[in-house]
Amino acid sequence: MRQTVLRKKSFIPALAEQTGLTEEQAERFYQIVFESIKWALSRGYSVNIENFGTFKPKYLAERTWTHNVENKDGEFVRAAPEHIKIQFKAHKPLQDFVSERVFDMLKKAREREKEKK
Numbered sequence: 001m002r003q004t005v006l007r008k009k010s011f012i013p014a015l016a017e018q019t020g021l022t023e024e025q026a027e028r029f030y031q032i033v034f035e036s037i038k039w040a041l042s043r044g045y046s047v048n049i050e051n052f053g054t055f056k057p058k059y060l061a062e063r064t065w066t067h068n069v070e071n072k073d074g075e076f077v078r079a080a081p082e083h084i085k086i087q088f089k090a091h092k093p094l095q096d097f098v099s100e101r102v103f104d105m106l107k108k109a110r111e112r113e114k115e116k117k
Helices: 008-019 023-042 094-114
Strands: 047-048 053-060 063-065 075-078 083-090
Touching: 008 023, 023 047, 023 053, 083 094
Parallel strands: none
Antiparallel strands: 047 053, 053 083, 063 075
């Protein structure tokens, strides 16, 4: 299955067409939504978008490991500094919707392959 990426430059015109907004208004809407999500996450809040999913910042402590098993000093080397990871958990309606569409595409692709043979 070929994977494609929906980028901002194609998302904005599609948003404008579906909502009746001008492209400038759609661009502003896009900026407000994503800046609001970034703002909330940067302050440690989770962002729950109903029937879509939840974005949640998660603290990960610094991880260390022994540099060398033979190291007599037991010296530790920093493997990963402490940081915040953004988790995303899709809600069931989104998961079901995507799964259904993907399975339909796979089924059609298999049927086309059978027809070619």
